[in-house]
Amino acid sequence: MTLWIVLRNLRVRALATLLTLLGVALATATALVVPLVLRSLERGAADAAQVFDLLISAKGSPTQAVLSSLYLLQPPIANLPYATYADLERDPRARLVIPLGFGDNYQGFPLLGTNTQVFELRLKPTLPPYFRLRQGRPFRSTYEAVLGARAAQATGLKVGDQFLSAHGFFATQQEAAEAREHHQEEKYRVVGLLEPTGGPWDRALLVPIQAYWEVHEEGAAQRQVTAVLFTGKRLSDVYQVAQEVNRGTQAQAVFPGQVFAQTKDVLLQGQSAYGALSLLVLFLAALLIWQGVYAQGLERRRRTALLRALGAGRGVVFGVVLLETLLEVAIGVLLGILLGWGLAALGSGLLGERLGFFLPPPLLEVGLIGRVLLLLPLGVLAALPPAIQAARESPLEYV
Template structure:
């Protein structure tokens, strides 16, 4: 009986009910969207760089070194002398040493000068290679190129196609088109296309580092590398080499996990500030619910008086108002959860496309759900004054 009365009341004031549901849903979604996107970004960034053990780059900001060499989002700090790479390659503690050279692009996509060792990178020693060919083969000649999955999609290049590179880490397609004809004489030929990894290097075009040196006129004495990916035979070897590198004055050894930890602290601080703001938004939504309940009580004064005249007690009237509020808030929170997740999923997809690596779908955790469920007690608390007022009103006033 009570539930039937509640449903009838909500249907009678359909417009007010819809506005209340919309307000609660928007408040709930607002409290969820940014944390969901940030957590998706955190997981995606960690997954994208987990294949890289240690990054050795020029002295400077470790964060910029990671953003430039691993995520291809910023220009490199500087180059390293080639003897740094040679020393690492000859060191008996080294398992895999991969040189990286940046500085050219094709239609705005970075060319990555490296060696064939890059195609043997693995997430774990027993795991299959991280980079797997979808078509063709790895480069062998000086002017052969292997396309990342996204690079192949965006450029339209296919096996056997040839292209000229342009100078610069970043360039628009218009800038690249004007520079290509003057950058080099010999064209690169596409010999392979990689499977998508979901990482930032899907945007890269892999070419032999020897071609990089030749294009830039770097002789044996002038050779440089932008960075080096290093893997030791044992974990202790990795830390020993990293300490030796950091004690020198030419380079720094960067552990991506440490950079993520520092960045995560900044993200957590931002999330805490946003969490306080979202609580304010939820409190405003609760006030909106209370206002809606009060306005609904004014509209239903004659109906409530009639119920009282027919024998309904004050407890029933009071319970109807609270149950009506609870149902409205619960439906609004449910819609908010769906809306917040949907907006976060769309935002993660757009952000991942812009950053150049895959962001996993957002995950609703218990702490985030608990945050929006605060609207239930807040809404009931805001509805108490109008509920008490409705229960105490005399039926004689409105009959």
């Protein structure tokens, strides 16, 4: 009976109910969107870098080294002498030593000079290779290319197609035209297409490092590499090599996981600030609920008096007002959670497209849900004064 009265009251004042639901839903979604997107970014960035054990680059910012060489988001710091790569390649502790050479692009997608050991990278020794061919084969000769999944899809290149590269990370139409005339004499031929990994290298066009040297007219004495990926036979080998490299003056050894952890700390600081803002938004939503409940309490005084005249006890009247508010807030929070998750999923997708790697769908964690569920007790507290007032209302006042 009480629930039927509550649903009838909500239907009678449909516009006021809709506005309250909208306010609660928007406040809930606002409190959820940014934390959900940031956590998707954290997971996506961690997944994209975990295949790489140790990155060796020129001295400078470790963050820029990771963003340029692993995430392909910034220009490299500088190049390393070929001797640095050669010494690492001869090191008996090395299992994989993969050179990286940057500086060219095709239609804005970076060319990555490397060697065939890149196709041996694994997330774990027991897992299959991280970079797996969907079609074709790995490159063998100098001007052959293997395309990441996104690069192949965006450029339309297929196995057997040929292309000319342009200088720089990003190509304008003029640069592309100049590249066709001056950049190289021999075209690259596509020999393989990779399965999508969800990582930033899906945007890369992998070519032999020898092509990088030839295109840039680097003879044996002038050869350079942008960075080197190192995987040791044992974990202790990786740490030993990192210490030795960092004691030198030309190169730095960077653990991608450590750089990501530092970047995550910065993100968490911003998330904490947003968390305080979201609590303020929830408090404003609680004020909205209180104002709505109080205004509705004044409007329903005649209906409440009628209920009392028909024999409804004070407990029933008190319960109707309280349940009405609780139901409004609960529905508004539920709608807000759905709206917040939807907006976060859309935002994660757009951000992933812009950054060039896959961001997993947002996860509704217990802590985030608990934050917005604070609106339920706040709504109940807001409803207590008008509920008590309604329960004390005398039906004789409206006779």
